[in-house]
Amino acid sequence: MLKYIFRRVLSLIPVLIGVTFIVFSLLYLTPGDPARMVLGDQATEEAVQQFRVKEGLDDPFIVQFVRYVGKAAFKGDIGRSYVTKRPVSDEILSAFPSTIKLAAFSVIIAICLGIPFGIISAIKQYSLFDSITMFFALVGLSMPVFWLGLLLILLFSVRLGWFPSSGFDTFSAMVLPSVALSAQVIAIVTRMTRSSMLEVIRSDYIRTARAKGQTEGKVIWRHALGNALIPIVTIVGLQFGHLLGGAILTESIFSIPGVGRLMVEAIKMRDYPLVQGGVLYVAVAFSIVNLLVDLLYAFVDPRIKAQYR
Amino acid sequence: MNERELLLDIQDLTIHYETEAGRVRAVEHLYLELGYGETLGFVGETGAGKTTTALGIMRLIPSPPGAYKGGKIIFRGEDLLAKSEAEMRSIRGGRIAMIFQDPMTSLNPVMTVDRQIAEMISLHRDVNETEALEQAVRMLEVVGIRPERAKDYPHQFSGGMKQRVVIAIALACDPALLIADEPTTALDVTIQAQVLELMKDLKRQYNTSMIMITHDLGIVAEICDRVAIMYAGRVVEYADTKTLFERHVHPYTEGLFNSIPDLEEDRDELKTIMGLMPDPTNLPTGCSFHPRCPYAVESCSRETPAFVEIEPGHRVACPVRAAAEKNGKERAS
Numbered sequence: 033m034l035k036y037i038f039r040r041v042l043s044l045i046p047v048l049i050g051v052t053f054i055v056f057s058l059l060y061l062t063p064g065d066p067a068r069m070v071l072g073d074q075a076t077e078e079a080v081q082q083f084r085v086k087e088g089l090d091d092p093f094i095v096q097f098v099r100y101v102g103k104a105a106f107k108g109d110i111g112r113s114y115v116t117k118r119p120v121s122d123e124i125l126s127a128f129p130s131t132i133k134l135a136a137f138s139v140i141i142a143i144c145l146g147i148p149f150g151i152i153s154a155i156k157q158y159s160l161f162d163s164i165t166m167f168f169a170l171v172g173l174s175m176p177v178f179w180l181g182l183l184l185i186l187l188f189s190v191r192l193g194w195f196p197s198s199g200f201d202t203f204s205a206m207v208l209p210s211v212a213l214s215a216q217v218i219a220i221v222t223r224m225t226r227s228s229m230l231e232v233i234r235s236d237y238i239r240t241a242r243a244k245g246q247t248e249g250k251v252i253w254r255h256a257l258g259n260a261l262i263p264i265v266t267i268v269g270l271q272f273g274h275l276l277g278g279a280i281l282t283e284s285i286f287s288i289p290g291v292g293r294l295m296v297e298a299i300k301m302r303d304y305p306l307v308q309g310g311v312l313y314v315a316v317a318f319s320i321v322n323l324l325v326d327l328l329y330a331f332v333d334p335r336i337k338a339q340y341r
Numbered sequence: 342m343n344e345r346e347l348l349l350d351i352q353d354l355t356i357h358y359e360t361e362a363g364r365v366r367a368v369e370h371l372y373l374e375l376g377y378g379e380t381l382g383f384v385g386e387t388g389a390g391k392t393t394t395a396l397g398i399m400r401l402i403p404s405p406p407g408a409y410k411g412g413k414i415i416f417r418g419e420d421l422l423a424k425s426e427a428e429m430r431s432i433r434g435g436r437i438a439m440i441f442q443d444p445m446t447s448l449n450p451v452m453t454v455d456r457q458i459a460e461m462i463s464l465h466r467d468v469n470e471t472e473a474l475e476q477a478v479r480m481l482e483v484v485g486i487r488p489e490r491a492k493d494y495p496h497q498f499s500g501g502m503k504q505r506v507v508i509a510i511a512l513a514c515d516p517a518l519l520i521a522d523e524p525t526t527a528l529d530v531t532i533q534a535q536v537l538e539l540m541k542d543l544k545r546q547y548n549t550s551m552i553m554i555t556h557d558l559g560i561v562a563e564i565c566d567r568v569a570i571m572y573a574g575r576v577v578e579y580a581d582t583k584t585l586f587e588r589h590v591h592p593y594t595e596g597l598f599n600s601i602p603d604l605e606e607d608r609d610e611l612k613t614i615m616g617l618m619p620d621p622t623n624l625p626t627g628c629s630f631h632p633r634c635p636y637a638v639e640s641c642s643r644e645t646p647a648f649v650e651i652e653p654g655h656r657v658a659c660p661v662r663a664a665a666e667k668n669g670k671e672r673a674s
Contacts, residue, residue, distance in 0.1 A: 235446060236441055236443060236447040237446065237447055237448055237450070239441065240448065240449070240510070241449070241460075242433070243399055243434060243439045244433065244460060244461045244464055245432070245434035245435060245464050245465065246430070246434075246464060254452075254460075255449050255452075258449075258451045259449070259450065259451055332451070333450070333451055334450075334451060334494040334496070335450060335494070338496070338497075
C-alpha cells in the first residue's frame, strides 16, 4: 500500500511538468507585453527594457521555462505577482482557505442529502418520492449557479435579511454560497447513488442476504450500500477536485476572496506568474484529490485493494 | 394421499408477474409434496417456473411485478402465505434455506466469508458476534475449507469453493428444508461431482429435506428420492425416482428421456422434443403441452388436464396417456 502511494506521488511529477509546459507556452504565445502591463502606459521605453532584462523576459522560451521549473521544484518559488509584488505562493495560500471551505461545505451538504435521497429513490423506484426527487435533481442540475445564487441573495439577504450577501468569514456568510454551489453536486450525487443502488439491489448477493432472513433495512445498509459506494466515491471525488479549483461564478457573485476569483483577476491583469501558479495549484489539488479517491477505493472494495501492490 | 408425513405441501399455487408485455404465468396451479428427510428432484426447462416456485416458497418473489394469485404453501402444517413478513424472516434461513445457482454472484464481494456465514447464525441463534464467527469457521471446516481462509473475501476463492461457502451459509442454522437452485450448473464437471457429493453427505449428516432444482436427469437419478417434472408453470408428473425412470407416463417426461443421447446408438443429431417452450404470457389453451405433443387429441386443446394419481405416489397431468396406461395394465392382468 505504501509503495503504491509512493509510486502514485512520483507519477505526479511528469503530470505537473506537462501542465506547467502547456500553461507556460500558452501565455508566452499570447500577444501583449507583461512589462507594459506592469509598468503602465506612462513608463519610459528604458524602464520597460530594464524590467524585461530583470525578469528574463528576453531569454529564449526554453530557458525561461527551465528556470521557472527549477525554481519551483528546488526553492518552492513560483515567482512574484506583477501586480501586488507579493510571492505567488502567498497569494494562492491566502485565497485557499475560502475556496477549500466552500468546496468542503458544498460537498458535505451534497453527501448528507444526495446519498440518502438516492438510496430512498432506488428502494422506492417509480414511487411518488422517487419522481419528486428526480424532478428536483433535474432542476438542480440544469439551474445555472449564478441564477440560483442571485435568487438566494434576493430572497434571503435582500428580502428576509437572514444571511449576508457577500463575504466568507462568518458561518452565516457561508450558508448561501455553499447552498448555491451544492445544488448541482447534490443533484449529481443523488442520481449517481440512485442508479448505483438500483443496480446493486437487483444482484444475487442481495437475494442471498434476504434469503438469510435479514431485515430489509440491514440488507440495504450492510450489503447494498457498501457495494454501491464505488461510483459514488468517484463522483464525489471528482466534484470536490473540481470545486477546489475554485468556483469562479459562485465566488464572484458572493464576493468571496477565493482561488477562482484570484485567477480571474490574474488573467484580466495578464499577471503571468500568478496565472501559472494558479493553474499549477489547480493541477496539484486535482491530482491529490484523485489520489485520495483511489486510496479510498481500497477501503471500500477489497478487490481493488488486492491490486494495489 | 398416503401416510407419509409431509414437510412441505404445495397446493394449487399460482404466481404471476404483471409486466408490460402482459401477464407472465410463471407458476400455474402447482402441486408439490415433500416428506421429511426426502430429496425431491425438480426438473424442467429454463423458464418452466422452477426458480419462481423456489422463491415463492421463500416468499422472496419481487413484488411488484410478482404476485401470488392463489394456493397454499403448507410447511410443517402451517400456510406460509398466511405468515407475516416478520414470521417469514425467522423461517428464511432458519427453517428454509436456499442455495443459489451462480456462486460467482451470490456472495457479497465486500464482506469476508466468515462474516457472511456469521450473519446467518446471528440472525437465527442466540449468540454474540464472537461466537457466531467461531461457528462460522466451524461451518467452513464442515464444507471442507481451511479455517485460515475465513477472513478472505469471495474474490479470493474459486467457483467451487464459493459454492461451498454458499452451502455453509445455507446449512449454518440447520434448516429443515434446503432448496438448491441448480447448485452445480455454473461449475465445471469435476467440481460439480465434488459439490454434489458434499451436498449428499451433508444432507445425511444434518437430516435435512431437500428440493434439488435441476435440468440434469443424471443428478436426479443419483441423489433424489422423488421427482417432479415441471412444464410451463405446472407439475405435469410426480413420482418416486425409480417409478419415474421406469414407467414415466406424461408425453413431456417421455420427450425428456428420449432426448438423452444413447452412447450405444450411432446418431449425428440429438433427439429433441419438437417445437419450443410456449410464451409464458400467452400459454396455449387446455394442456399447455398439446401443440408439441405426439399423443394430443382434440380435447387436449380445450380441457386443462387434472393432476390425477394413477398409482400410489405417481401423479400425472395427462388424461390421454393415463387412460392408455390404465388400459394397458388391465389388459396385462
